[in-house]
Amino acid sequence: MWLYALKRLLLMIPTLFGISLISFFIIQLPPGDYLTSLLASMADSGQTLDPVEMARLRATYGLDDPMIVQYFKWISGIVLRGDFGYSFEWGRPVSDLIWERMGSTLAISVASLIFVWAVSLPIGIYSAVHRHSIGDHVATFFGFLGLAIPNFILALTLMYVSYRYFGQSVGGLFSPEYIGADWSWGRVWDLIKHLWIPIIVIGTSGTAALIRILRANLTDELSKPYVTTARAKGLSEFNVIMRYPVRIALNPFVSAIGWVLPNLISGVTITAIVLNLPTAGPLLLRALVSQDMYLAGSFILLMGVLTLIGMLISDLLLAALDPRIRFT
Amino acid sequence: MTQHPNPLSPVAQPVPGVDLAPVLSVEGLSVDFHLRSHILHAVRDVSFDLRRGRTLCLVGESGSGKSVTARALLRLIDPQARVSGGMITLRGADGEELRLDRMPPNSRDIRAIRGRRIGLIFQEPMSSLSPVRTIGTQIAEALLLHRTMTKAEAKAETVNLLRQVEIANPAQMADRYTFEFSGGMRQRAMIAMALACDPDILIADEPTTALDVTTQAEIMDLIARLQRERGMAMLMITHDLGLVAEVADAVAVMRWGRIVEQGPVEQIFHAPRHPYTQRLLDATLKLDSAAKRPAPRTEGSPLLSIRGLCKGFGATNWRGQQTYAIKAVDEVNLDLWPGENLGIVGESGSGKTTLGRMLLRIIEPSSGSILWHGDGSPVEVTTMSRPDLSRYRSAVRLVFQDPYASLNPRMTVKQVIADPLVVASGLKGAALDERVAELLELVGLDRSAMERYPHAFSGGQRQRIGIARALALNPRVIIADEATSALDVSIRAQVLDLLLELQQRLDLSFIFIAHDISVVRYFCDRVAVMHRGRVVETGTAEEICTRPREPYTQSLISAVPNPDPRNRRMLHRTRFRA
Amino acid sequence: AGLPPLEERLPRNPLVIVPTDRPGVQGGTWNHALVGGGSLSMLIRYQSYEPLVRFTPDWSGIEPNVAESYEVNEDSTVYTFTLREGHKWSDGAPYTTEDIRFWYEHILTDPEVGTTSGQSFWQVDGAWGQLDIVDETTFRVVFPSPNGFFAHGLAWANQDQLTRAPAHYLKQFHIRYNPDANQLAQSRGYQSWTALFAREHGLAEDNIHFQNSARPTLNAWMFTSAPGENTERAIAVRNPYYFKIDTEGTQLPYFDRIVYQMVGDPQVLLLKTLQGEIDMMDQYIATPTNRPVLYDGQQSGDYRFYTLRETAANVMVFNLNLNHTDEVKNALYNTREFRQALSLAINRQDLIDAVFVGQGAPAQPSIIEGDPLYNERLATQFTEYDPDRANQMLDEIVPDRDSAGYRLDPAGRRLSIIFEIDQTRTTFVDMFQLLPPMFQAVGVDVQMRTMDRSLWETRVRNGREFDATAHQFGANSGIAAMLDPRYFVPFSSNSVYAPGWSLYFTSPENPNAIEPPEEIKQQQERYRDLLATGDPEQQHAKMAEILEAAADQFLVFGISLPADGYGIVKNNMVNTMDVMPNSFGWPTPGPSRPEQFFKT
């Protein structure tokens, strides 16, 4: 098993190179480069750049090099010096930007992840055990409602409601008066008042998926003979279900853990944009749209690393969860 | 009869304060299955009593409703089954009466009884254990639940229990998973689990089918001791009339959902009244002798020859060090001649299944060779190419030891049996249906079974489905791993005769892995005895059964139960200590 | 704390501002917002419109600002500026002609590290104006030939870099003044000093310029947390050395701080506005669609409306690509009658009703009625809805039709015109939902393709293969129209209908430039002529001539002159203007002097 993990860790190196190379080229797929997108936003306020100036800026940014040269500049900086380059748009080292957002990103992602799991596991189990009960149907209905309403609209609507009926400041994690303030009870309360919307928005779509999948898999397991054996021991229904079938029904979740980590970065981007959350998603989106390539590339590389780690963890967990699965 | 022949029976030395009032009475129990197409009355109006320290054996035809009855007592029947009538009364020592039939399934009341007051051993231990938790935790769980113990104590007790059920290296084996256990070991784990909380009543549904006779005897000793010491009552379901004769106090005979006859063991064996009971006893006697058939030729080249076959299992820790290693099959040399029935008997866990599986390369051998002479020139099986292998596999068929696990739960019986036919011959439509029905009828199943799913059958029925599947392709060799253990004697005799008849017709050979010495004697020409991965003795069936040479074989033969309650011999067996 | 007394911070002759309504007191925070990244050029509007000379609040002319005074000679060849004595940067360093020299030598005219972005008004006939430093506070700019709009160029938003380049600060990054500049650059992750230098002055693009909170400024507020340093919000605080006082002698600005929230999406900004979190806003949210929502929210948001005089030449201008690479299409689009017929096929009133709630009247891109330059023919020709006449005219040009009733172009293909549109321009998209049936009625297959803005920039502004597009802006009055006559003269890349011709105007030797037909060349000459003219009267006459010719040429056509827009301002904000132009040249509300806004 550990040998397997080691092998996988070694395999990560070429995979990462592959990922970085492919992503770097994909980032360049949209026509134009950072300057074009800059020009587009400048044109909005009536400014234009003359072609000579453009050419000069291109040279300063190194955008006139062939793509492969740019790639090697970037990747060798990372490998040799741990330098991720700097962001054209923000004019700061990429690593600063990424770390700055990681805190809140982690906080929000983990909070919503916990929320999603905390809500959907019990409901999913309930739904499977009490199939076709009223509770099951209600969960199904709300789950799909959450899926069918785009996060964007849901966030807007919730914000509108909270503005309209609770007179609460919307968007972000804090009201303006608490941004950058020291921690106090008021600030915590303010945070809580802001946090419910993102959690609901992210939660509705996330939980629905989990609930349905858990329900489906658990339903299949519930009729297996080993469940009856567990019952015959006199275990309570709760323990029977949690210790036996749920463990096997979790297999798909564990398979999907690979995505949890990269999702920390890019997940819920649209929600974050609408809700003005200071997470990494919107930053990444902007970087991609404005072709701020080192920032985007580094984000993607980071996501690649997280994906690889996530998948490895997921594979190890799979084997831990179900001894029939043996990796070699 | 003042001198009771059974020294195990507490009645022989009456214990003060032990009354013989029933601890559990069942009256008029009926269970119906509401199936898609009809209602099946699986259990009809069944009544019996279980008494302290006594054993009631339930025998009967395969599919007659024995397992359903047993499960109904603990309210563990499938959701589509309904208890349509009857009373189940559990009586405590202090005279309180609990009506189990009135308790809702999975209620707190019934849970307090499950495991604690009534232990249940399931018929198919292989599928009844969770594949993803270690055997140890599954046993310890019961201990922690019903007995006040710390985790460490539970662990120690688990190891102790495993030792009592004769599992070698219990401390290590507690940490293994189900799929690393042999069939018999799983069954013993199941027994350990049921005994863990020393229940007042033990319901054992064919608890020893996968056990060799010596182990079986040890287990029965253990249970008898518990009965003696703690007054445990037992309901034992079995097909082995020898065992019934050895352990039962009373016997109930079931057929088509009814108890057709019930009475003290003496009476059933010596004065059976119901024709079915009589047929059962006759069949038992018949199986006690060898079938009369010409000896197969043993000259020329064998069909299969096995040389130096080995298989080791093991685990390594994170540093790659071997933490446990086992030689499941060790340097086995065997030949199978055309038209021969080769029996393999041996201790549970001695590598029989592993050997059988290696012959089909389901398990890759660690070393050794297997030569197949079926296609003219001999071919080495261990290095066969894929197309050859699939041809070889259609000629050499396997009947799995665990019928339940080998049937796809999502395919109907028809699909299961038809699968090899469809693949090999492309049979379709009515012709296919006809062939499947024919195969089912051969093994004594109704053609109406075709559209049902495996879980809706009794243990014996599933086993027969497995046999039907093996027969489907007109094979040359059948490796039958405990293929008849779950069948009642009359059907077993019928199936064995069928196989013999097919053998005559089709020039079949069998490798017959079995625990039931009488079956081996009846069916096999030659017998190989396995012990700890090695073949310790080979000889003709008659030789092995009557004049065993090796001490292990002697102990084995001496432990074979005698189907006569007046002449119990299991207790006088010779014990083998290696 | 630790600051010298006020007299020492103010220049000898501070600029006295007459407040719009009444003098106020220092203090308070201006709550503001920026949407998305990359929109920092908006900052010029709110806190950074401090050129040497600026547009007056009513956009009627120019008045001194950072410069104490300026003079122009008769033929507009010599401009003399006087700076304020004792004027200081926000770090207390003096602001003198040394700053002017440094900028001129090391940024404007240095071919290696300089930038000339937006500085074309410093050039006449390809030659830079000469800088003459007279003394610490006086300098002259001398042109070889007349440059009538030089002062306007300085006043135009964003263009005046003379007040944005603190020499004493920038010298540390310049190799000439700091031999270690290269090491400094490398330690900060740049390849050489030039990159760091460009980054530090940021004059090539506003996004970079405003990301620097270390660089001293002349503005009323200076960033303590610049946009980009924190991705959530930016904070600017008062500049203690700011050079303006009110009539009471209180140093401006009144507001202590401006706090910009960085908002990801305009809808959120709208909600924040409704909630009263924004003190003043007209960008991003003040659309016709949002008007009812904002109207209803006046109570809860505690704000009122102000009026924006729209200055765009039209709400939407149809730009057929007159320099198409496809010969057949090019010939067709260059047929004036074809464009006229299309114009007649449009039911403008319906569009105005649906998209602008009936606000506005049919008009071509033109000068607003009432302006001295107003040209009725230019404004109203071919604005009537007359499909029959359109059909007739088209029958002359492209008579053949296919089975579905669409006309066939001379090459025998279905006459399809695909309009490529920047998807952020939602009003265009809305209008184009209604337009295809109107054109179908005259047998022309008009389709719309929306696309991401960068793609639009690449395909349309920098490409030549598109059929057509729609765009906006330009100017509808006075000086603005002269400075941005994009729809009347193809003179810059904003004249998207004729990219090749525009390039011919700026750099005729460019391989992508296309020599325009004679009448267009004449028009371009007229415009060149206008730019050289310093005398307002003559400017006016020349512009009128251009407009008349534009009416003949009918290069583009539109829907309606924009109706007045609006913005919202908190009820407790004082000294804002109730009516002001909406433009990016007069960077709304910059010239209305935010430094004298305050809250009660």
Next chain:
Amino acid sequence: MTHLHYPPTELPPDGPHATEELGPAISPLRPGDDPGKIAVASQWALIWRKFLSNRVAVFAGIVVLFFYLVALFAEFLAPTSPSLARPQFTYAPPQSIGFFVAEPDGSRRWQPHVKGYTMTVDPASLRRSFAIDETAIIPIGFFVEGPAYRMWGLFDANIRLFGPLDPSQPMNLLGTDALGRDLLSRLIHGTRISMSIGLIGVFSSLIIGVVLGALSGYFGGWTDLVIQRIIEVISAMPTIPLWLGLAAAVPVAWSPVTVYFMVTLIVSLLAWTGLAREVRGRFLALRHEDFVTAAILDGSGRSRVIFRHILPSLTSHILAVVTLAIPTMIVAETALSFLGIGLKAPVVSWGVLLQDAQNIRTVSTAPWLLIWPSGAVVLAVLAFNFLGDGMRDAADPYET
């Protein structure tokens, strides 16, 4: 033996040697049925019967069918053309249908109708206010003449299932949008794209995911290694620039539907990874089960083992994933439009309608633009879900 208290069996009254029973006791489900006949009903017949007895599932099936009928006959069913804009009726609220009109003499006459609007424009708020005008009766009816359309591109027609008798009169049962287009007609037309092209993506990613996941899990080893690396690369791949690049690469002359079709296909080429890993996980666990071994021994080829023997164990999971993917796909369109590559006008889909509703203006003053499209998505998805659930239950061996 007397001390053994086992009573002898109570034999049936007719004695021990009475007629022996010859088979299991069965009785029909409903009295009167012939159990013998039903007992051999084929598996499919049983599944079908089981399905029919599940009322929710049958109803869901009918709803799905209904959606497809709507999609098929959209032109005929929609009261008016989906792109017909009436500038004077922007953001007009829904009208309700009345059945009787009061005659001048006080009697009531049968006449299905909707009430007209009176509209005022408020110059301050730039808003059209609509009030239902009780006196303006707009008679409506079935099979009326409406705006002309070309049915399936085959023939011209102008008969519509229902609508105002006078086509120039407004009938907006679900209200109108920002350009005064009838929401009901747009919703009906949107069904076509959303229930066809939208689902193609779902099914193609389903197929890729299942096949690759199955291969990866079944074979393990190198196959697994390679497929997993592909998955890693794909899931780390940034999609946004891909879309943007794609949007640029697609020829402008392509019709929006073609572009959308391509985009959906490409989405599905990238969207299979999650499912593939889940399928793989289950395969890894199942591949050594005895029943799989048995299938191999039966001579089944690899694909037969994978698809016929193992895959059915994943039915529930796959059905769940599919029903989850449907709304996600429909809604994903709104995100794609964000980048300029979703469906574009004049094509309508539910996603386009939802996208139109993504603003405060709609949420606050025209909620119907939000409610109906999301309602349609929810209804469709619930219908698919219950249908899928019903099918699963019907095929589930453990259920009765």
